[in-house]
Amino acid sequence: MQAVREIIKKQTSTMKSKHLNLGKHDYCSKCNTKMFTIIEVLGKKRKVPCICKCQQEANRKALEEERKTEQRLQLEKLRKYSLMDKQFYNCNFENYKIDQYNKDIHKIGLEYCNEWRRMKTENVGMTLMGPPGIGKSYLSFCMANNLLQRNVPVIAISSINIINKIYESYGKFGEEGEVTVINKLRNADLLVLDDLGAEHTSKNGKEKQIIYSIIDSRIRAKKPMIITTNLNKKQLREKLIGADGIDRTYDRLLAACPVIEIEGKSRRMSEGNKKFEILAGLLNK
Ligand SMILES: Nc1ncnc2c1ncn2[C@@H]1O[C@H](COP(=O)(O)OP(=O)(O)OP(=O)(O)O)[C@@H](O)[C@H]1O
Ligand SMILES: [Mg+2]
Ligand SMILES: [Zn+2]
Incomplete structure (x- = not known):
């Protein structure tokens, strides 16, 4: 979980920039939503990175995957203990x-x-x-x-x-x-x-x-x-x-x-009966 969180943090950490207008390169080429945005901090404009839609989705999936893996490992551990x-x-x-x-x-x-x-x-x-x-x-x-x-x-x-x-x-x-x-x-x-x-x-x-x-x-x-x-x-x-x-x-x-x-x-008897019928059916082949 930590690894994915670090990546997300990097993607969203603020950054000073001289270029304060959003240009073509500030939009994701895949999903066409913003990868940067302009915010005002203490009266000064800053251009900061933000997460585009497809990256958000990728992060969500990565977190979900990690959660599932953790759950699976936990279940394996408990199963072994069981x-x-x-x-x-x-x-x-x-x-x-x-x-x-x-x-x-x-x-x-x-x-x-x-x-x-x-x-x-x-x-x-x-x-x-x-x-x-x-x-x-x-x-x-x-x-x-x-x-x-x-x-x-x-x-x-x-x-x-x-x-x-x-x-x-x-x-x-x-x-x-x-x-x-x-x-x-x-x-x-x-x-x-x-x-x-x-x-x-x-x-x-x-x-x-x-x-x-x-x-x-x-x-x-x-x-x-x-x-x-x-x-x-x-x-x-x-x-x-x-x-x-x-x-x-x-x-x-x-x-x-x-x-x-x-x-x-007995379910075992019913299962046995079904198999018996299969075997009996072989006689009619
Ligand atoms: N509700 C159910 N749904 C699907 N399969 C079942 C169900 N109940 C039992 N079975 C299947 O029927 C068979 C016999 O069930 P089970 O082994 O639980 O019986 P049991 O009462 O514990 O018998 P025993 O006293 O001999 O241990 C098993 O193959 C089991 O997987
Ligand atoms: Mg039993
Ligand atoms: Zn995107």
């Missing part, structure tokens, strides 16, 4: 297909983003619960992308990928790695935790304990979460039993992220 899988970069409300099943959750999702400040202050989250393929992840990544575009630090990651990240970090930093990742997940303004319950669970309960710590640290920090899951309430309660065998986090989670049970037809 840990979002590239496959979800395209989820957005503009492409969202509304049907009879998802129209209500679409409205909730969109209005949630519009009212983000309030949602953040009042620590309102949600648990999108329901069978596979009905668009729980799609909606939550639409929300994540909407907020990222407005410079809100969001982390949006599946529980499987979180566990992988933490295991990777053990290799690099030992137990410290887990703390670092959990702190990062706690600090984001919004955490989208996709597919809770799909993570592998070892006998020693390590993954369960990690998920528990993440949710617990967000609840303690009073920071909102959007959770998607195939688990039902009973299974979710089971998931959130702490090391001490008490399920207090379950109640706190439900208070912070009320369950929205979603019904509907």
Whole structure:
């Protein structure tokens, strides 16, 4: 931005001149508007440069370009921070297909983003619960992308990928790695935790304990979460039993992220059916 501003400043800085009439060369050869003008300062006439129309337009475009580049870089930075899988970069409300099943959750999702400040202050989250393929992840990544575009630090990651990240970090930093990742997940303004319950669970309960710590640290920090899951309430309660065998986090989670049970037809099945029809169509060729 600074570079463009400097150029504009140069174009408009005043200049003394002996020639005080505007001649042909004082008009832009392209747009035919003034490149100089005469002004009176303390009773003395001065000829000063001014910006012709086409230059004004060029400056406006350059500023706009720089603003866009800055915005893009900021989004790239936030996207990197968000840990979002590239496959979800395209989820957005503009492409969202509304049907009879998802129209209500679409409205909730969109209005949630519009009212983000309030949602953040009042620590309102949600648990999108329901069978596979009905668009729980799609909606939550639409929300994540909407907020990222407005410079809100969001982390949006599946529980499987979180566990992988933490295991990777053990290799690099030992137990410290887990703390670092959990702190990062706690600090984001919004955490989208996709597919809770799909993570592998070892006998020693390590993954369960990690998920528990993440949710617990967000609840303690009073920071909102959007959770998607195939688990039902009973299974979710089971998931959130702490090391001490008490399920207090379950109640706190439900208070912070009320369950929205979603019904509907699996979009994956419909996509699969369409492909099946294409394959069946090959028989008639
Ligand atoms: N509203 C929508 N508009 C366009 N595409 C959608 C919409 N909802 C879902 N889809 C597409 O349908 C497929 C299934 O959606 P999604 O992965 O969000 O389901 P899910 O409920 O998260 O399933 P799972 O429980 O298995 O994770 C995806 O390919 C997704 O891109
Ligand atoms: Mg999903
Ligand atoms: Zn011009």
